Each structure stands twice: as structure tokens, then as C-alpha cells.
Amino acid sequence: MSSRPPVAPYLTVSPAAAAIAFYVQVFGATQKAFMPALDGLRIMHCELSINGGSVMVADAFPEFGKARTPIPGEPATMSVSLEFATGQEVDATVERAAKFGATTEAGPMNTFWGTRLAVVRDPFGHRWVLNGPTV
Numbered sequence: 001m002s003s004r005p006p007v008a009p010y011l012t013v014s015p016a017a018a019a020i021a022f023y024v025q026v027f028g029a030t031q032k033a034f035m036p037a038l039d040g041l042r043i044m045h046c047e048l049s050i051n052g053g054s055v056m057v058a059d060a061f062p063e064f065g066k067a068r069t070p071i072p073g074e075p076a077t078m079s080v081s082l083e084f085a086t087g088q089e090v091d092a093t094v095e096r097a098a099k100f101g102a103t104t105e106a107g108p109m110n111t112f113w114g115t116r117l118a119v120v121r122d123p124f125g126h127r128w129v130l131n132g133p134t135v
Helices: 016-027 087-099
Strands: 010-012 030-036 043-050 053-058 079-083 103-110 115-121 127-133
Touching (some): 016 043, 087 103
Antiparallel strands (some): 103 115
């Protein structure tokens, strides 16, 4: 059986190396797998462990398919949700994300459904929904 979760988002991000550095600094990601591209410039595949789950990251390879990076200002079509053990972790993550160039789209705030919630958009266009219990 695979040690990866049964569902893991795969993000197309250019430059992927910068996104990986952002995810390490902001989310405490650790690298599980890494494959550079033959061109020596792009990353073909990287698996990151984030908050107990896996997120895959690669540069865009338009010559091999239709994947592309988000266009600045384009509405997100999907988001990655992270569940934290405490609401304080949500707040601290938003603070780190802003420090490294993310924009806050919502929160941090306590919701009527009982979570501490924030939504940030990383500098590469992807949305991250951060949840934790209220205090």
C-alpha cells in the first residue's frame, strides 16, 4: 500500500522552485520526492508533505499537455484545504503567508459553524483554506 494519501492535489506552478520554497516557509512542507526536468530549468515533479497530507507540484509543460499556471487575477477553480489542531496555527500561518507574499482573502475569523477560518492566495495564484478549532 502507498504511503501517500488516497487524494492529493497536483499544482501546476511556475516557477515551481519558488512555490516549493514558499510552501516550506509558510506551511512547513517537507520534500518527499523530487524530479528535475531534463532542461535543467524546470521541475517535472515534486511531492511535498504538508500537514500530514501530500501536495504535488510541477512547472508547466505546455509542450506535453494543456496544463498551465494560473493567470494573475483569475478566479480560482479549486482550493487546497488544510486542517490545523488549533486556531492559533491558522493565525500564525496567515501571518507567515502574508510575510512571504500571499494575500488574505478571508479572515482569520471565527465562523458560525465553529471553526477558525482563513483563506489565503499564494503568490502563484492558488487558494489555501485554513481551518482550526475555535478556542
